[in-house]
Amino acid sequence: MNSDSEVELLCTPPEIRQAANDTIQNLLPEKSQNKYKTVYKNFQDWCSNKNIKSFTENVLLAYFSELSTKYKPSSLWTFYSMLRSTLDLNNSINIENYSKLRAFLKRQSEKHVAKKAKTFTPEQLNNFINEAPDEKYLATKVALIMGIMGACRAAELHSMQITDLEDHGSIFMVNVPNTKTKIARKFTVTGNFYTIVKKYLNLRPTDISQTIFFLKFQNGKYHSHRIGINKFGAMGKDIATFLKLPDCNLYTGHCFRRSSATLLVDAGGDITALKRHGGWRSTTVAEGYIDNSEKNKADTANKIYSSITPQPVSTSTKYMQQTETETINLQNSAPHIQFNGCSNFTVNFINK
Structure with a gap:
């Protein structure tokens, strides 16, 4: 604890300190407050065991160096983000200025190749x-x-409510109000997909008071219990197993979201449409969800090849071009008809 903190502790009444502490805790993200507090407590315990009373850059470097032997780089960045917030709120220390620490974390990331969730192709989905x-x-x-x-x-999916769906006869308008990025989204379900969702709703017993949309459905019957969030995370693997795809374990809970982003881009969607579709603020993050699909590779190759190699003109295209040329020539030599009075007219051919 630094000297400023000691002075503040002595001069501030206990009830004021408690009120300030309660306010500080409310500044953390509501859904993950406990995770932030756990990361902060683990760091405090480590400092206590090492008899460390200051939070200098060297201290943070030693701490993260030790963590790097147990956790992958993505987890280290998560811990860094949480400590950055909690140390700032509780100790008025901004570790974002610790350039050596950030350099260390970046170096760890360079050595690590992250495994991303695999994506489904349109054929596999069908x-x-x-x-x-x-x-x-x-x-x-x-x-x-x-x-x-x-x-x-x-x-x-786990938090989706029945009231989030608006039935417009042949289209469902679906609201996604509570998102990780605080950006509410809407999307539509049409065609055969509408029929499948409608069937799922029609089979729902009327005596179930639950407003949760996804309830357990086994052996053709509904159950009053909601589907757990871990079950949603395992659905990609279940689908891959049914389709007998290789590496089923790589179809994780993120495979739906990554598949959606890839399908949109492969269909011609630009980065603006992609960010709006997934609710991403960052272009870099949004692009990270796009899988380098076979269709994407083929489209890129065709564009490069077409720019280098002259494309042969088909017989039908030649015929159309010849017909257009003959039509233009005929129009250029067409007779110009001029009326002279009511009963006489002359015909003059004008070559243009």
């Missing part, structure tokens, strides 16, 4: 939706449809 039996997989199909059409996270 096969599952058309071939998987509804008695067992209807809820999974609906979750897949929502995840793909709305780029939904597992937590967003």
Whole structure:
């Protein structure tokens, strides 16, 4: 504890300190407050065991160096972000100015190749939706449809309410009000997807008072218990297993969201449409969700090839060009008709 903090502790009444502390805790993200507090406490315990009473850059470097032997770089950045907030709120220390610490974390990231969730192709999605039996997989199909059409996270599917769906006859308008980035989104469900979601709703017993949209559905029957968030995380693996795809474990809870982003871009969507679709603020983060699909590779190759190699003109194209040329020539030599009075007229051919 620094001298300024000691002076403040002595001069501030206990009830004022408590009120200030309660206010500080409310500044942390509501959903993950406990995680922030745990990370902060772990750091405090480490400092206590090492008999450390200051939070200098060297102290933070030693701490994260030790953590790097146990955790992957993505986790280190998470701990850094949480400590940055909690140390600033509780100790008025801004570790964002610790350039050596940030350099260390970046170096750790350079050595690590992250494994991203695999994505589904349009053919694989069609096969599952058309071939998987509804008695067992209807809820999974609906979750897949929502995840793909709305780029939904597992937590967003888990918290979805019946009131989030607006039925417009042949279209569902779906609201996603509570998101990780605080950006509310909307998306639509149409066509055969609408029919599948409608079937899932129609089978729902009228005596269930639950407003949660996703309830357990097994052996063709509803249960009053909601589907757990971990089940949503495992649905990608379940689909991959049904389709007998390799590396089923890589179809994690993020595969719906990544598949959605990839499908949109492969269909011609630009980065603005992608960020709006997934609710991403950062272009870099949004681009990280796009899988380098076979279609994307083929489209890129075709564009490069077409710019280098002259494309042959087909017979039908040549015929159309010849017809257009003959039409133009005929128009240029067409007769100009001039009326002279009511009954006589002359015809003059004008060459243009």
